[in-house]
Amino acid sequence: MRLTRVLIRHEWLTQLGSLRFRIFSVVYVVLCCVPSVMIYLLRDRTAQWTGPGTYAVLTANVQPLLTALFAAVVSVDAVSREREEGSFTVLSIAPYSNSGYMLRRWVAVMSVILPITMLPPLISFAIASKSTGQPLSVEPFYWPWLLQVATMTAVISALALAFGAIAGGAVKAAILCFILFNLLLGYGNDILLNGHRGLEGPGEWFGTNDVQWAVSRLGWAVTRSLEFTSASDRPFDVAMAIHQMIPRSLLLVGFTFFFFGISVFFLRRTRRDIRGWRVAQDHPLRTFVAGVNRMREEYAPDPKVTFREWAVVTAGAVGLILTVRALLVRFDHYHSIAAARFAAEESGGPQPADVSIVPVAWQARGRIASNSAIDLDVTAIIRNDGKKNQTHLAFTLNPALGAAVTTKGGAKTSRSWDRLAVDLLQPLVPGEERALRFHISGRSVWHDLPTRHKSFVDVYEVHRNSKDGWGLQDFSRTLTVPAVTRGRVSLQAEDLFPVLRHTTWQLTPRAKRSTDPGRFVPLEAIFPMARIEVDLDVPEGVFLSDSCGALPRREAGRVRLRGACPMSLHHYRIAGGRLQPLRQDGAIVAMIPEHRTSTEAQLVSFSKALSMVTQAWPQIDPRGTVFMEWSPGPAEGSFSGMWHSPWDFSAVKSGKLLLIPESTWTARAAVPADRLAALLISVELQRTRPIVPAESLLFMHFYRHVTLSRLGSAAQRELASSDTQPGLLSGAGWDWGLWEKVLPAVMMEIEQRIGSRNFIAALDEFISDRSGNPGTAKELLGRMTARSGVPLDRIYKDFFIEGAVPHLTLETVTVRRESGVWVVGGEVRNKGTGESFVPLVLECDGETMTTLVRVDSNTASSFTFRSPSAPQVLNLDPRGVSYRRAPVGTVQSFRFGGTE
């Protein structure tokens, strides 16, 4: 300890006396603080309220890389400075051991660097406190420093000292380190290739991408070329951060162990005797061989080292082996998970449950622990609504959860990845209800495999078929993301209990217009209603709610969540986190405590949304709605991924639970109340009148657009952009264009044909039907036809079943005068598919004339206008009420010059 204290004191004295060190330190601190200072200065120009998380994450984004550089420079300088200025000769004749000196010097160097690395988070914290004007938690500033910056300082200092001792100078140390690391990584991966494994380098740990993003975001804030997006203020997830950091850093840690151990051989550089290769005077490579001789002598290790030095070298080598071993164990663990997922997804099996099998009631009782452990008894009552006996059931269940099932007559179960197939030994006869009892246990976690947002099956296939290392995935980088953590609870239905699966699991390529046409497992698109009841012991210290709007209560020393409501199994979820609840107009508003200011600004929108619900659909009672502020998931990263996605402005509605992204919640602009209301209504309406499972997705979006329309804020009507799309009844959940463009356009087409009054009356009639029969789109259109007398069979066939897209264009338009009357004639041609009733509007001097033209697939219909006034312009559907496609070359307008 005494020598350690001496070296620490010495390091402080020499470093503080060094102008070079003082300059480096100031530059380092300034660069680390620049983002926080910038965002403080620009805080009023951002579209979102910038909370403490933004300051913390901006600092944490840039600090690791800068710390690595700073620690490397200072440490190499520390070990090589005395050599370079010639003072080490004398110091080396001291009775310390090489290993003792290296270890203590490492501690001494860290004692100088670490306090300086603490300055940026402290300054950032001070700036954030001033900016927000409220007391802040130090955790978002402290933890990234401790986990990322302090460990990086330790590793890089050790590595730099090691290479400084080996190479004897800063530049030589950097070059040698780079070469050796890449050689080891390259050759190491060549060896690992035999076992079809590959490990990535530590680039991610240094956060080079994070720096790039932080700079880009700040650039946006300055130039306003894109919107600056704030970082999340959710609590820092320490366990996840460690879990994420381990695979990123471990290889470099092992490398550091190894070379730090080896460096004890080189500290004193006593230049043991090396027999130089003899080289003849006229040898063509004389200079080269002589150079190699000099290098051999220069880099020959000390010959006389003690047992203690050997122990350190051995420990270093063992450290490298253990870290690589740990990475490979982690690789193999996650690879086996990936292989299981691939096998399941590629197989496309099992068969989904027949749509005639509907869930009646789902009861879950048991315990959810704070470490995401689940122990539930689930009673699932199903019914056969079809006309045939059914024996095959299929469910989705979190693959990390185990399920044991019992039922009347017995059942055979099989499991693959997230699929649970149950084959009843005694068939479920038509109309029969049967109870299945599941015992669910395990940790509800998901594995975020390194697929880089591409199709998992495609990525894994490339990995599996890789012969030369190209395309190999480093599965050690997989993250296990628990559904329940200290700061965030995100339990979806399949994280709790088996959810009936009606949609096929067969892999499907995404639509051609998608940027990633890889093969994906289709999302569930059938959402039958069931009565859900939960009675769960839940963790303390977090705010929770479920889709039924239930809140946890303390009973007999336990915290229990008891909820019951009818809703689709698939959409049920329990969500929560370190949130602070407020009551507002009969609803609950749960916010991140740091967001009190922005929440108070949004409360108006929430109240407005509640009153809009009553205004648009008086029969719906929005009380009990839970508005919950929702943060990015931990899988998106604890250090770097806490940013909101700039495109993430949508809210998620699950029963009474409305999850609003932080980015929307903290926006300076008010949350759009009409969209909130539409979301609330769309789900509530489905609970009012059950819909056949296969059409529930369509109706969810249909109701949403109807509400928006009633509130006077209908979606922007746009012409279709593609002529290949599915029918509305077979649309997939992810098909944004279908639900946000095609569906509103088709709805407008219907409303235009039958009139708004008939449209609303038929819909009200449909919703208030109490026959007990689940509703369908066909029934709704039938009611509209009955009201209006306008047949809608073709619309149903063209757009709901077949996905037709009319492509309308004006052709052969002529203008002539006959007996003092202007005659405008021509054709509307439908180059696409589907029946269309398109309005044509002719503007003449002093009057406007309109006609409706029917045009069918690949045909043309003629039209004629007669007017005493001179025609000016002919427009095809100027208000865009007719659903159609208008590619380049389409003629939609004809302007006349007042002549024939």
Added chain:
Amino acid sequence: MIEIRALRKTYADGHQALNGIDLDIHDGMLGLLGPNGAGKTTFLSALTMILEPTSGSRIYDGLDASRASNRSAIRRMIGYLPQDFTPIRHLSGFDYLVYCAQLRGLKLSIHRIRERAHQLLDAVFLQEAAFRRSGEYSGGMRRRLGIAQALIHSPRLVVVDEPTAGLDPEERIRFRNLIADVAEDRAVLLSTHIVEDIEATCPRIVVIGRGEILFDGEPAELLRRASGKLWDIESGSDLPSGARIISERAEEGRRLTLVLSEAPVPGGVLRDVTLEEAYSAFLAGQGVSRDEQA
């Protein structure tokens, strides 16, 4: 006692710097003389364990340097002032001495270490500059700080390499007296090519040439060997066979040549021998030039 036996060092380029050195070092001053490139610095580096020899043994008070476990104890015995000594320039002279004392494991309290540092700074006449950055010291001040650091941990052996080179005469005298004082209770190995320094302080001289010990004895012995063999003659005069020119000089308008010859030199004047001349004569007798790169 330090025993050096059959010490050899061959560099990677094939240059043989030490070629079997045998030497015993006892308490007191030992002067090490040798022409440039004779292997003095290599020898001192091997002696202070900065450089690993190719072969040979080094025993320090019974501790064999070839055993790694002995090295810490041996290093504790050694104080070294290298020819190109540089202190840590950001530290003051005082802080540097304290650091050296602590690094070398001096078993004293920090208070006593500071006292000792002050004493040594006083002894080397640096008390006034004690708290100035050592990087601002003059060459002489640095050397004096160098001897202080070599002594701070009271070593058994002090090795001093060319300590007076480049110093002004007054400084040089002061410095060699300082070293002589040190040698009262320990072994001091003074390596230099300034014979006057050795003459003034060392009762024993070792001459190294071509990596070997050419002479090991008292200065008087070196003088005795040259006595009656050095002649002054007019430059350009004929020399007897076997005579060797040691040096030339101008004196009272004449150019004189100092000649080493066993036989009388016609026209030559036998002269009294200085140690410097005796040393030169010795080297000449060995066929080694004082400026020769061995």
